[in-house]
Amino acid sequence: MTDPSDVLRFEGVTVRRAGRTILGPIDWSVRAGERWVVFGPNGSGKTTLLQVASTYLWPSIGAVSVLGEPIGAVDTRTLRELIGYAGAALERAISDDVTAIDVAMTARHAALAPWWHRYTDEDRRRAAGLLDRMGVGALADHSFGTLSTGERRRVQIARALMPRPRLLLLDEPGAGLDLGARESLVEDLAALAGDPQLAAIVLVSHHVEEIPTGFGHALVLGGGAAVAAGPIASALASGPLTAAFGRPLVIERSDGRFSARGAERRGPAPADAAPTLPDLAPKVGS
Numbered sequence: 001m002t003d004p005s006d007v008l009r010f011e012g013v014t015v016r017r018a019g020r021t022i023l024g025p026i027d028w029s030v031r032a033g034e035r036w037v038v039f040g041p042n043g044s045g046k047t048t049l050l051q052v053a054s055t056y057l058w059p060s061i062g063a064v065s066v067l068g069e070p071i072g073a074v075d076t077r078t079l080r081e082l083i084g085y086a087g088a089a090l091e092r093a094i095s096d097d098v099t100a101i102d103v104a105m106t107a108r109h110a111a112l113a114p115w116w117h118r119y120t121d122e123d124r125r126r127a128a129g130l131l132d133r134m135g136v137g138a139l140a141d142h143s144f145g146t147l148s149t150g151e152r153r154r155v156q157i158a159r160a161l162m163p164r165p166r167l168l169l170l171d172e173p174g175a176g177l178d179l180g181a182r183e184s185l186v187e188d189l190a191a192l193a194g195d196p197q198l199a200a201i202v203l204v205s206h207h208v209e210e211i212p213t214g215f216g217h218a219l220v221l222g223g224g225a226a227v228a229a230g231p232i233a234s235a236l237a238s239g240p241l242t243a244a245f246g247r248p249l250v251i252e253r254s255d256g257r258f259s260a261r262g263a264e265r266r267g268p269a270p271a272d273a274a275p276t277l278p279d280l281a282p283k284v285g286s
Contacts, residue, residue, distance in 0.1 A: 005031050006065065007167055007200040008053055013062035015048050023048045023224045025062065030217075035193045035201045037211050039236065040221035040244050046204045047087070049221070050171050053202060054085045067166055067199070080110055084160030087171030087204075091152060096145025100136060100155045101127050103144050107162035130158035134188060150181030154188070166199040168192070173203070174210040186212045208236060208251065208258035220244050238263070 006029050014024030023045035030036055038046050051057035052064060055076040064071040069079055084107075094103055098113050105127035109117040131137045134154040139147060147155065153173045160168060173189070174182045193201060193214025205211060211232075218235035220227040222244035228235040236258060241249045248263035 007032055007034075007067055008202070009063075009065045010049075010052070011063045013052060013059045013064060015045075015052065015057070016060040021224060023052075023221075024059070026226055028219060028226065028229060030200045030202060032199045034217050035215040036203070037215050037218045037232065037236070038202060038204045038221065039206065039208070039211075039218055039241075040227075041206055041246075044206075044221040044244065045224040046206070046221055047089075047171055048224075049219075050085075050087065050169050050202065050204055053167075054083055054169055055080055077110075081163050082166045084163065084165030084168040085171075086153070086156035086160040086169070086173060088175065089171070091156060094144055097143050099141050099143055100131060100147065100151075101140040103155050104130055104158040104162050107159040110163075127158070127162060130161050131155065133161075134158045135184070148181075149176045150178075150185065153177070153185060157188070157192075164197065168198050168201045169204075170201070171204045172206070174205065174207065182210060186210060190214050208241075208260045211236075211258050213256035222246075 008028075008030040010026045010028040012024070013026045013028075015022050026049065038049060040046055048057065052059055053066065055066060055071055058071065066079055067082055094112055098106075101124065102114050105119055105123050106112060106114055106117070108119065108123050111117055128137065128140055131140050131154075134157055136147075136151050136154045136158070139151060139155070144152065144155065157170070157173065160170070170189070174185055177185060189203065190212035192198065193212060201215075203211070203215065216232055217230065218232045219229045220235050220240045227244045228237075228240035233253070236251060238249055238251050241251055241260065242263075250261050250263050252259050
């Protein structure tokens with residue numbers, strides 16, 4: 001039975017393609033008020049997991065509920081109006097000649113351009129306000145194709161917020177950004193983490209330096225499977241990330257931000273030596 005406090009719930013979720021399992025099985029839940037990071041190397045299943053969470057990809061096996069609604073027993077078109085999504089796949093689908101304000105505003109009807117839908121002055125004012133909130137209000141009338149990578153990411157997040165979502169899904173928003181743009185975006189994401197109107201946020205990343213303050217939980221994936229899940233301090237520790245990335249890593253935290261480096265290699269340890277890396281954090285199914 002679905003817990004009414006669960007914003008997102010995966011039960012035995014597995015995704016298979018061409019006979020190969022690319023995700024799962026995953027048991028995972030996100031509760032109201034939580035901010036999660038989904039972390040892992042390239043190819044670990046992060047984007048696939050987010051596509052399932054956004055209801056645009058159905059699992060091969062397992063059950064998914066979003067905002068208390070079981071997928072398959074509800075009209076997902078209505079449900080998607082309560083989900084904000086931003087990611088590289090969406091960015092590639094947006095035409096270069098659409099203005100930034102139209103990119104944001106058309107999320108009102110889950111469209112990619114202002115085709116046949118009708119938009120109100122209030123829609124345009126809300127879109128403009130969200131662009132301002134994300135620091136790109138001055139670019140409202142600029143075409144999407146003329147924006148920098150960082151500017152496009154900010155416009156996408158404004159778009160994701162346009163329908164007043166309950167669940168916000170962000171797929172590697174810091175990918176490809178330089179240091180200054182990344183840090184500005186991290187500050188904005190930290191502010192979003194404190195927004196009480198967002199029941200939950202799930203942020204996908206594979207760089208610990210991109211994780212904002214205010215995110216209290218993490219799911220670590222490796223090879224499509226869950227390596228660790230739970231409070232961020234235990235899940236994003238050296239042991240789980242060493243297992244996920246397949247090499248010794250040291251994870252440090254200062255002022256709420258994380259950093260990572262490779263552990264010093266000293267050659268193989270004697271067979272009877274005690275392990276030098278901490279034990280893996282326990283997997284958390286819910």
